[in-house]
Each structure stands twice: as structure tokens, then as C-alpha cells.
Amino acid sequence: MKAESVLVLIKPDGMQKAIAGEVISQFLNSDLKLTGMKLVQVSLKLAQSHYGHLRGKFFFKEIVSYLMGDLHGKNPVVAMVFTGTDAVAKARRMAGATNPEEADPRSVRGKFGRVTTKGVFENLVHVSSDITEARREIALWFKKEETI
Ligand code: TYD
Secondary structure, eight states, rough: EEEEEEEEOOOEEEETTTTTTHHHHHHHHHSOEEEEEEEEOOOHHHHHHHGGGGSSSTTHHHHHHHHHHHTTOOOOOOEEEEEEETTHHHHHHHHSSSSTSEEEEEEEEHHHHEOOTOOOOEEEEEEOSSHHHHHHHHHHHHHHHHGO
């Protein structure tokens, strides 16, 4: 099978909780290869473009603020690209379900995520939803020469 790439973000709550190392370990401890990695202080423009397809949702404003670190001490995001066979499905399995309460307890979101009293899913990581989204997101977050 052909290798594919996926964007994985450790969101500002992951940085604030000082668990980036554990999250990165969990993703590295798979057969996927790390092919891009950097720290990003997320701008309004980048956050809005990243979640562009969710613009109409009631939680859009909240997740844009969340990605910018407004809810978590203005912490940055660790942006990574992982590459390998079935990378999107494998990375999404390691991340767990969108709602941390429904996520496999051994997944990143199951272990470390929470739902706030306002109902926002603080789920620590973002993983591209499919190959098309992965291509769009990787081009948005990384210049070509920043990935190997
Ligand atoms: P989405 O892209 O649907 O999920 P995923 O990140 O698993 O691909 O949603 C984007 C983010 O929006 C998600 O990480 C958490 C947040 N969110 C909520 O806060 N409430 C919701 O009801 C949903 C569906 C998402």
C-alpha cells in the first residue's frame, strides 16, 4: 500500500499540561515516521483557515480561540507530520474519539482530554480527518522544505 501523510497537532492544552513528550512518544511508538515538526504560535488567520470547514458550527469561535492558546495561557502548538501506510486511520486511532469522554481510555484523548463545564472538548490533539484534508492541512502548516 502507498504511504500517506497526516497532520498531527498537540494543541495548547497539551503544552500547558506539560505532556507533549508523552503524546509525541505515543505517536512515535507506532510504525509511522515523523517527517515534519515545529512549534507554532497560532495566529487568528491560521486558526480560522485550519477550521474553515467548521465555520458555520456553534463551537467555531471557541475552537479558534482554543487553537490560538487563548484558553490555555497563550501556549503554542506542536505541529507534526507523520508518514506511513494508513497514516490517517492509525493516527486517528491513537488520538481517540473527538469527545474525550467517548475516547478509548488508552488513546491520547481518553488519557488526557476533558470536556469543560461549557461543553468544549479539550481533546489535546488534532489529527486530519482524511487524506484530502491531510494534504490541505499539511500545505497550510508547513512549507515544502520543512518536511522530509
Ligand atoms: P472535528 O473536526 O469534528 O473533530 P476531530 O478533531 O476529531 O476531527 O472538530 C474539531 C474540533 O472541534 C474538535 O477537536 C473539538 C471541537 N468540537 C467541539 O468542541 N464540540 C463538538 O461538538 C464537536 C463536534 C467538535
